[in-house]
Amino acid sequence: MESQTGEYMVALSDRMERMEARIEAAASLFERAATLLEERENSVSGEVRKIVAAVETSREAELQKKLETAEQQIAELRAQIEATSEAQPGVQRQSGRKTVSASTAQFLAKQGIASLDSLEAGTLDAALGGLSLEQRIAVKAQLLRAGVVS
Amino acid sequence: MKLEAMAVTLPEVAGHPNRAPFTGVLTLVDEPSTKPPSGARGHRVILTRPAALAALPSLLGMAVDYAPSWDGHDARRKCGIITQAEVEGARLEVAGYLFAKDFPEVERQVRQGLPGSMGMSWELADAHVEDMRAEIWTLTRATFTGAAILLREKAAYRNTSFELAASRCRFTPNRLAPPQREHAGATRPLREEAKPAFPGTDRRKEPTWNRKRANTWSR
Numbered sequence: 001m002e003s004q005t006g007e008y009m010v011a012l013s014d015r016m017e018r019m020e021a022r023i024e025a026a027a028s029l030f031e032r033a034a035t036l037l038e039e040r041e042n043s044v045s046g047e048v049r050k051i052v053a054a055v056e057t058s059r060e061a062e063l064q065k066k067l068e069t070a071e072q073q074i075a076e077l078r079a080q081i082e083a084t085s086e087a088q089p090g091v092q093r094q095s096g097r098k099t100v101s102a103s104t105a106q107f108l109a110k111q112g113i114a115s116l117d118s119l120e121a122g123t124l125d126a127a128l129g130g131l132s133l134e135q136r137i138a139v140k141a142q143l144l145r146a147g148v149v150s
Numbered sequence: 151m152k153l154e155a156m157a158v159t160l161p162e163v164a165g166h167p168n169r170a171p172f173t174g175v176l177t178l179v180d181e182p183s184t185k186p187p188s189g190a191r192g193h194r195v196i197l198t199r200p201a202a203l204a205a206l207p208s209l210l211g212m213a214v215d216y217a218p219s220w221d222g223h224d225a226r227r228k229c230g231i232i233t234q235a236e237v238e239g240a241r242l243e244v245a246g247y248l249f250a251k252d253f254p255e256v257e258r259q260v261r262q263g264l265p266g267s268m269g270m271s272w273e274l275a276d277a278h279v280e281d282m283r284a285e286i287w288t289l290t291r292a293t294f295t296g297a298a299i300l301l302r303e304k305a306a307y308r309n310t311s312f313e314l315a316a317s318r319c320r321f322t323p324n325r326l327a328p329p330q331r332e333h334a335g336a337t338r339p340l341r342e343e344a345k346p347a348f349p350g351t352d353r354r355k356e357p358t359w360n361r362k363r364a365n366t367w368s369r
Contacts, residue, residue, distance in 0.1 A: 053307060
């Protein structure tokens with residue numbers, strides 16, 4: 001009699017353990033499903049910062065197009081600069097524009113140097129001949145900074 | 151027909167030179183827009199009725215603006231204020247004042263333009279879209295940040311309208327019957343309940359009393 005009761009209890013205990021395991025598995029599945037549903041909900045719905053119930057005008061479209069063109073040009077120029085610097089890593093980047101102070105430009109103009117685009121060393125030395133050493137150094141430093149001479 | 155309304159009270163000033171009362175249909179609720187609004191990434195939108203009703207308080211006190219080309223919004227050109235808003239059927243109707251003295255060009259455009267040529271457009275912030283992948287976006291929550299007067303053909307909702315009252319008066323027009331309205335927040339009834347009949351016993355004074363009552367209403 002006792003052995004029968006013991007067997008029954010063991011069987012009952014086994015069954016309960018199996019049931020507990022199944023409930024745990026089901027709970028785990030529910031949790032996963034809830035997480036998935038939440039993720040799906042978040043990906044589907046969304047916030048929009050600003051909406052205006054007016055149709056987009058041609059002016060806006062035109063401005064958008066201009067902006068895109070400008071951005072493309074900027075990107076191209078950047079790529080060009082990067083390519084140049086990669087090809088000549090030792091060369092310092094210089095702007096295309098060569099400017100010196102007004103007094104220097106005036107002085108050089110008086111000496112017959114009107115353009116700074118093509119300046120020969122001999123011409124420059126001849127032009128600076130009447131100046132003191134300090135003045136010659138100052139003018140040449142300015143021309144160096146401006147990229148006229150290197 | 152279910153109708154819900156809200157209003158803010160402005161002090162009454164007789165013959166105010168800078169207040170021109172206006173009424174308009176700002177948008178339609180539970181109906182898709184005719185065209186995609188700006189900022190909706192090419193989607194047409196539906197403003198749900200619950201979202202519109204929840205957002206009504208945010209509409210009161212907001213400005214109406216205009217763009218010189220009458221084709222959109224310009225938040226820096228605020229030419230009026232919204233003081234009443236109501237959802238009547240599918241229409242979200244607004245009323246308020248235009249700053250007519252400061253913006254004579256707006257009054258001129260509305261009064262001299264073709265009848266029915268002007269419409270309205272809302273500006274919403276933090277709009278919640280139910281499904282971003284849907285062909286037509288359903289807006290379930292939003293905040294009104296302003297409105298614009300524009301050519302009706304430039305509005306995303308074709309059935310909007312904007313009209314100025316025939317003459318300047320102290321009250322904005324009111325089409326609502328008191329029993330139909332529901333109020334919330336810091337609002338007031340748009341019109342007082344009907345007063346009781348002449349209470350006195352001297353019937354000779356009744357016409358005078360009625361005349362005074364009528365004058366009170368007209369103001």
